[in-house]
Amino acid sequence: MDDLLLKIAGIAVAGVAVTALVKKSAPEIGLALSLFVAIALFAAGFDAFRNVQAFLDAFVGQTGMARDVVVPVWKTCLIAIVTKITADLCRDAKENAVASGVETAGAILGLYVVLPLFSNLFELMNRLL
Amino acid sequence: MRTITTFFLFLFLLTPITYADEFSEAFGVDGLEEAVPHDVLETLRGITPDNAGGALETGFLSLLARAAKLASGSLGEGLRAALGVTAIAALCLAAGSLTEGTPTRYIQIAGVLGIAALTLTGVNSLMDAGRETLREMDQFAKVLMPALAAAGAAAGKPVSAVFRQTGTVVAANLLMTMYERLLYPLLYVYAALVTFNAAMPRDMVKRLAGFCKWVFTGLLTLTLVIFTAYLTVGGAIAGQGDTVAVKASKAALSGALPVVGGIIGDASETVLAGASVIKNAAGIFGLLAVLGIILAPCVSLAVRALAMKLGAALTGTVGNDALSGYADSLSNLYSMLMGMLFSAAFLLLVSIVSCILAGSSI
Structure with a gap:
């Protein structure tokens, strides 16, 4: 390392x-x-990233956490990192409008990925209330 | 003549011992075992309403042993949930620090939703278990309280026995209605508010969630204070009525039947004491059964509340304050549910102990 x-x-x-x-x-x-x-x-850095992912997989297996819960959170984090790198590159090229577009798209995608969790929560709350 | 009188008097004195089974049946004590869930009876290991009189310590030890077994079973699950919460918080924090400077509120939302998905399904099943426990306690109270009242009345406390039974049944019904209509919905609203608050910036509905919690605990405390005051004040007044009633009965018996009336009046105390023994045994069985009924859900809730507190502490250590606060609020949710079960059990326990203590003054 x-x-x-x-x-x-x-x-x-x-x-x-x-x-x-x-x-x-x-x-x-x-x-x-x-x-x-x-x-x-x-x-x-991709090798290190794969090691982190392998650790997370093992952690999920050992703690008995549902993969459906961890995967969306993990994906959102990755989307945020990729969005950050891309937006910074765009800013380096003095393309602030594109950078903002990337950030907005990243935010929408980040929320889209956790929609199943949101719909689960909404369903649960609906049932409870 | 004297021999015959002595013989009948001897038979009369033996009545409470010989007819103890008939007394138990007449008071409805026999039906107590059927009203207790099977697993609780197994935990109590052969303690029945008939032999519970001297088995309070043994019963408590059996319940403690079962609590220890249940706690060790739930501990692993609770710790796994705490680790899961910490892992999600750490992941969100890492992603948040890598993307500093860009608007990444959605990472926080993903973290909150992840923790909610991990814990709220468990909360839902625990709430169902809590409902079932309350129903079991209600059913048991409906069998136990009339039995204790009948035995208490036979033991020379007719006024206070009826008073306690009426009070407990009314309070139990009131509490059950309050749980179903008010406190359970309030718990759900609290869960929804703390989840929303953790996902949104600037603690938008934190105070509203705090208000829900305050109303919840306030209502529980108020109900218990009113019930305890009712039993204490009303019990003292009813106890006076009982003393007067028993003295008047004795005087009437002694006056109506010359010579034998006095002897029968004194011997009647033996009958009262016999009924009192049955009442105390049924009361102790009731105490152990109520504790046994709430044992499993309360241990499970306590372990989960502790584990979630640990999760909140670990999440705070990794530096994610918002998710740490959310885990703390979820721990409060478990504690509130536990408080609800405890208050229902407390109401019954106070009532039973008050019945037993009322009989001990004969």
Whole structure:
């Protein structure tokens, strides 16, 4: 895991340095490089992410929690992270309107994913009240 | 003549012992066992209304042993729920800190909905179990109180026996109606409000949820205070009436039958004492049965309330205050339900103890 962190740090520092150099002469290529670095960092961290997911699966199995409950919460968290990265990239490209659009879409998707939980709760409350 | 009189007097003195079974049947004590759920009878291990007189300690120990067994069974489930709540809160907090700066209120909503889905289904089944327990207690009270009243009347406390039975039956009916029509809906409203409050920003309905809780606890406390006051004040007045009635009966008997009347009047105390023994045994059986009836749901609720408090503490440790507050409110929900069961049991227990103590002064 330490190696992975060093790898991520190396990619980030090198990426930022190259992007800063290129950005002045060719901003479009600089943006493409930023995007590439972001994707590379995300891919580098994917192994760790898979480990977290495996831990969560094991946790759900051991505690007897319903997967139907955990999966929507997990998906919402992922949507929020992807939304954040995408919106930041858009802001780097000075596309604030697109960034806002991404954030709005992320919020709608985040809520959409937990709709089954909401409908369960609503059904339960309806039955109780 | 003296021999014949002594013989009949001897037979008369034996009456309470020889006809104890007939007394039990006449007072309706025999039907008590049938009104108690099967698992409670199993827990009491052979304690019956006839032999419960000296079995209070044994009964309590049996109930304690069962409570320990039930608690260890529920503990794992409660801890799993607490860990689940903590895991969801930690996940939401991690995602929230990674996405700082962007509007991610929906992560909080997802967390609240996840915790609600984990716990509220359990709350619903516990509420059903609580309803069933209240119904069982009500049915048992309807058999126990007339039996205690009949035995109490035969033991020389006719006025206070009728007074207690009437008071308890009326209060039990009132409480059952209040539970069904007011307190259960109030619990549901409280659950809905705390869930809504946790999902929304700025504690929008926190005070309203607090008001629901205040009304709930206030109503329970008020009912119990009124009932206890009724039993204490009314019991003292009715006790005076009983003393006068018993003295008047003795005087009338002694005056109406010269020589033998006085002896019969004194011997009648033995009959009163016999009825008192039956009443006390039935009362102790009733105490143990009521405690046995509420044992399983109360242990389950107590363990879950504690586990949810632990979940709230752990969630607070990971730094998610909103979800920690929500877990705390859910723990309060369990405690409120437990308080409802305790108050119903308390009402019956006070009434039974008051019946037993009233008989001990003969």
